[in-house]
Structures are given as structure tokens and as C-alpha cells.
Amino acid sequence: MLINSAADLRPEHVTSPDPLELSPALLSRLRTTRQAVLTTLATGSPVYGVNTGMGALSKIPLTEEEQRTHQNNLLLARAAGGAPWLPPLEARAVVLARLKTFLTGDAGVSAELCLQLVALLNSGLVPAIPTGGAGSAGEIIPLAHAFGPLVGIGSLLTPPPAAQAAPALAVHSGRSAEWTVVSAEGVLPPFELGPKEGISLLAGIPGATGRAWLQVEVARRLVDRLSLVGAGAVAVVGASRDPYNPLCGRGDAVLTEELRRVLRAAGPEDEPRGLQAPVSFRVVGLVNANVRRAVGRLEEAVGRAFDGVTDSPAFLEGEFVGTAGFHGVDLAAHCDQLVAALAHAAEVSAARIHRLLDPAVTGLPAQLAVEPGPQAGLVTVHKRAVATCHYLRRLAVPSAVGAMETSNGQEDVQSFSWEAVGVLAEAIRLTREVVASELLVVHQAFVLSKRPVPEGLQGLLGEVADVVPPIVADRPFGVDVGRLLERVV
Known part of the structure; x- marks a missing residue:
């Protein structure tokens, strides 16, 4: 090349x-x-x-x-x-x-x-x-x-x-x-x-910049999965499609496109189960649009880091110039912003999982068990998601806060951009776990509901069916979540 x-x-x-x-x-x-x-x-x-x-x-x-x-x-x-x-x-x-x-x-x-x-x-x-x-x-x-x-x-x-x-x-x-x-x-x-x-x-900060460069691509794929999985939850509970009308995104191109994306994937619903679904379903478009904006802003910060002067001393127009390009606060701040957006998206996803296990919301057997009572169903998959969200919350503290003096006072502040991008990588990993958990639950809900899978979700749920055997009884569902993480999410 x-x-x-x-x-x-x-x-x-x-x-x-x-x-x-x-x-x-x-x-x-x-x-x-x-x-x-x-x-x-x-x-x-x-x-x-x-x-x-x-x-x-x-x-x-x-x-x-x-x-x-x-x-x-x-x-x-x-x-x-x-x-x-x-x-x-x-x-x-x-x-x-x-x-x-x-x-x-x-x-x-x-x-x-x-x-x-x-x-x-x-x-x-x-x-x-x-x-x-x-x-x-x-x-x-x-x-x-x-x-x-x-x-x-x-x-x-x-x-x-x-x-x-x-x-x-x-x-x-x-x-x-x-x-x-x-x-x-x-x-x-x-x-x-x-x-x-x-x-x-x-x-300079080539390490944080290069690692963030990589995470932008991973995060972009993740938010695409967030959109499809959220749309799957909307479809399987028969939620009213009103909150996803693109007219609701007026003045916000990112939100408008996200609402269209949800509608395309979920398909129409002629007989919604109620006037309003739980909030965690209605805000799918808003939450995922927030993540997309944060990914886009981080990508712009990566571009600024590459295009700007970060060497010190830098050789500029024939002379050496001492610079402060090593202070990666711009990059750190946008990593922090994306971590917060992912933490919120994961919490909303975990809330939907809980609602998907509730017969009052879905009309399906409790906890999506084939035989509720003798079988626990997918309730512990939700518990795993809750624990993961708890960890994510602890990561959402801004990395650039907490400067400490080093080098006899010569270096008296830091941006901690290296640490910020490391936290981002961990936040992406944890969010993927929650999304994989919700995807498993959505898959089982569709199976039990016998609803036709909307055309926009057939590809995703087909991938799930390829790696997750039919759930007819309790089993170690962590194996299924692991397969989804490796092959689908």
C-alpha cells in the first residue's frame, strides 16, 4: 500500500x-x-x-x-x-x-x-x-x-x-x-x-490519538448495533411508533436520521399495545443520536490532533518552536463525553431488558421462560447487564480532572488523554456486553411471541439464530452472550 x-x-x-x-x-x-x-x-x-x-x-x-x-x-x-x-x-x-x-x-x-x-x-x-x-x-x-x-x-x-x-x-x-x-x-x-x-x-500524544482513531471505528459499529437492537425491542413489544416519527427530529439532522433508522428497522405497527410504551423504548432515537454525535465529535478531535502541531520542539518554517501540543485535553474531553453517552445508552438498554421480561409490557411468559416457575428464564441476563452498567457509571468520571505535579514542578498539570482513551475502550467493551444481553432477550421475545420479524431486523436476528441454539429450557446463558459478543455485536 x-x-x-x-x-x-x-x-x-x-x-x-x-x-x-x-x-x-x-x-x-x-x-x-x-x-x-x-x-x-x-x-x-x-x-x-x-x-x-x-x-x-x-x-x-x-x-x-x-x-x-x-x-x-x-x-x-x-x-x-x-x-x-x-x-x-x-x-x-x-x-x-x-x-x-x-x-x-x-x-x-x-x-x-x-x-x-x-x-x-x-x-x-x-x-x-x-x-x-x-x-x-x-x-x-x-x-x-x-x-x-x-x-x-x-x-x-x-x-x-x-x-x-x-x-x-x-x-x-x-x-x-x-x-x-x-x-x-x-x-x-x-x-x-x-x-x-x-x-x-x-x-506529543500519538498514542492517545491513534488509540482513539481505532475506537472511533469500533464505536461507530457499536452504535449501529444499538440502533438495530433498540428497534428490535420496539418491534417485539408492539410499541406505538409515534416517538420515532422523523418530524420529531425537527432542527436536528442527526436525530431525524436516527428516528428514520429506527422506523426502517422496526417496521410499522398497526395495533400498538398501548398509547405509550415505557420511556426506555420511546427514547431509543434520542439516546442513540446522542451517542452518534459523541462519536462524530471524537472523530473531529482526532482529526485536530493529527492536523495540529504536537511535536515539541517542532521544526516550523525553518526554526525550532517549543509547543504545548502534548496537552491532549481536547481529545480527553471528547473521550469522556463518549463514555458518558455510552453509559447512558447502556442504562437505557438495561431498562428495556427489564421491561422485556415483564408480561405486563410484552404479553409474553414471565422472564421469557418457556415454563415460568420451573424455569427462571432470562432474568439473570438482566442482572448481568445491571452489574455491567454499575461498572460503567464508575468509568464516567472525567479523566482530565485531577492534575498532579511531577518533574519537580516543571510538569504541574496533565490532561490524562492516554488514560481517557483507555477508559473509552473499556466503556465500549462494557456497552457491547449490555447490547449483547439485550439482543439475546429480544431474540427470545420474538421466538415466544411468534411475531413475524420485520424485514429491517431479519439480517440481525438471522445472525443471532446462527449462533444461539433455540432456548427451550434454562442453561448457562453467559455462553450465548459470549457467542453474540464474538460473532454478532
Whole structure:
């Protein structure tokens, strides 16, 4: 896959197994910028992290001999994290995002360093990057782990033996528990960092940006499932379709389209069971539109993070400029907003599950058991959803609140964007659990009701029927939820 500019790297490259290649024209531009960087550095003017110390030690000048090892040394002591490690796909997103920022030229790194990143991406190996413990104004701890392997420092994750024959595909399994941690020494081609390249690897927020880039795609699929599952609940209880009339979305294009989406999937209802269904059914469109808006806003924040200046010092119009691009509060705030939207959507979904188990709402056997009394039915599936929602509520505390001083006061605030995107990934995982639980309940309700499945839901419920055997008696329903999570949701 030929890359001509930073704009050519897109979210789908995180999950694509196709190898990347930098075009000759792009490599030429990188080399031209690199030469200008080296010429400017040769003047001897102080440049943070290049011929000076870092953080609170930035006033200490480095000798020429110290400068020769300084860039590699930057990756040593800062690798202070540990297991658990990011899933392979998220680790790949971090590396890809770093490459994307380098291709703008702001960092002024060599074409050869960019090629080293490409080699890592194409190898099927991924760096062992800690999930937590960033704790700095930027991301120096996780980034030291991410890019130490380029120079033989730190650790890599290798795919399981069964996947060794196709490592480029193995990275997309996302099952980090099956991967092995190995030393990075001697695994990649030998490489020596040049002036400013070590600090450039540690600068900005490529980790949070790349991981959020990946989560946007996952969240978009999730909200599509939320819409269909909510429409399934509406259809199976015979709810009045009034609340989904697109006229109710006046002035709000996102809501209007969401209401249309619910109506298309649920189909018409000529004989609703009542004038008004429970609130959790009536607000399907509003709740899911809120999630869609939050996903869209996060995507815009990711775009701003990629398009903006995050390297520091950045090489801008021929000179080095210290920046604050490492303060990822914009990204953190929009991750937080999406977490809150998902937590609310999951709570509404759990409420619908409870109503779907109630004969007064559905007209179906209690708890959707084939023989209520001797059988418990799906009541414990609802209990699982309730516990999951409780966990989600605890995640909905804003990540960017709670700054603490580090580095002798040089870094006296943080945005915690790395942590924010980690919380988002967990919130998406938990919301999927609730949606899978509701989908199982909707499926059983349709079976017991003997209602025809609306055309807009036949594809989804057909997928469920393919992986969930008929429910004729109690069984460990966690197995069914697990199958839905793996194959459908």
C-alpha cells in the first residue's frame, strides 16, 4: 500500500494486513526537511532535548559526546511501565499514529527512522506498551515502551505459534493473552537514532490519538448495533411508533436520521399495545443520536490532533518552536463525553431488558421462560447487564480532572488523554456486553411471541439464530452472550 503523504494513512490501515510502503517522492521530502533540521542544529543554539537535558533538567547543556548517546538514552529510564500490555491492535495504532505525525515533517526526523517504523508495522510484531501509568504531561512512559524496540530496547509481543506463518494477519486477532513477550534486542534491523530523533519519538500524544482513531471505528459499529437492537425491542413489544416519527427530529439532522433508522428497522405497527410504551423504548432515537454525535465529535478531535502541531520542539518554517501540543485535553474531553453517552445508552438498554421480561409490557411468559416457575428464564441476563452498567457509571468520571505535579514542578498539570482513551475502550467493551444481553432477550421475545420479524431486523436476528441454539429450557446463558459478543455485536 503506497503512502504519498500523512493524509494517506487512514483508520483502516490500523486493521489492514497489507504492507505499507513510503513513496520515493515522500522519502525525498522527508530527507529535504531532515537536512534543514541538521543545518539548523549545527549552529549550536539551545534546542530542548537535543543539546539540553529534559524536563526540570532542561537548563543543563550537553557536551557533544553526551549528545551522541542522549537520543537513545531518552528511551531508557522513561520506560517505567509494565504489564498489562495494550492489545496488539491498539499497539499497532500507536505506531501508525506516530508514523502519521512524522510524515508531516514537523518532527524533522530522518526518512530512515520513518522506514524503521514501517518495518515494524509490516513485521507483524508489536511493541509491548503498558495500558496505564502514563502520569506525565504527555505520553513519555508508554511511548518509551512503544519505540524502544526500534533501537533494540524493551520488549515486543510475538504472535502465537499457530499464527507465525502469517504474522501480518496475526496482529489483528487482538487477543493479547495469546501473545508472548520477548526481548526486542536484535529482532529488528540495527538502527541508531540521530539528533532530535529520540525526543521526537516521545513527543506529543500519538498514542492517545491513534488509540482513539481505532475506537472511533469500533464505536461507530457499536452504535449501529444499538440502533438495530433498540428497534428490535420496539418491534417485539408492539410499541406505538409515534416517538420515532422523523418530524420529531425537527432542527436536528442527526436525530431525524436516527428516528428514520429506527422506523426502517422496526417496521410499522398497526395495533400498538398501548398509547405509550415505557420511556426506555420511546427514547431509543434520542439516546442513540446522542451517542452518534459523541462519536462524530471524537472523530473531529482526532482529526485536530493529527492536523495540529504536537511535536515539541517542532521544526516550523525553518526554526525550532517549543509547543504545548502534548496537552491532549481536547481529545480527553471528547473521550469522556463518549463514555458518558455510552453509559447512558447502556442504562437505557438495561431498562428495556427489564421491561422485556415483564408480561405486563410484552404479553409474553414471565422472564421469557418457556415454563415460568420451573424455569427462571432470562432474568439473570438482566442482572448481568445491571452489574455491567454499575461498572460503567464508575468509568464516567472525567479523566482530565485531577492534575498532579511531577518533574519537580516543571510538569504541574496533565490532561490524562492516554488514560481517557483507555477508559473509552473499556466503556465500549462494557456497552457491547449490555447490547449483547439485550439482543439475546429480544431474540427470545420474538421466538415466544411468534411475531413475524420485520424485514429491517431479519439480517440481525438471522445472525443471532446462527449462533444461539433455540432456548427451550434454562442453561448457562453467559455462553450465548459470549457467542453474540464474538460473532454478532
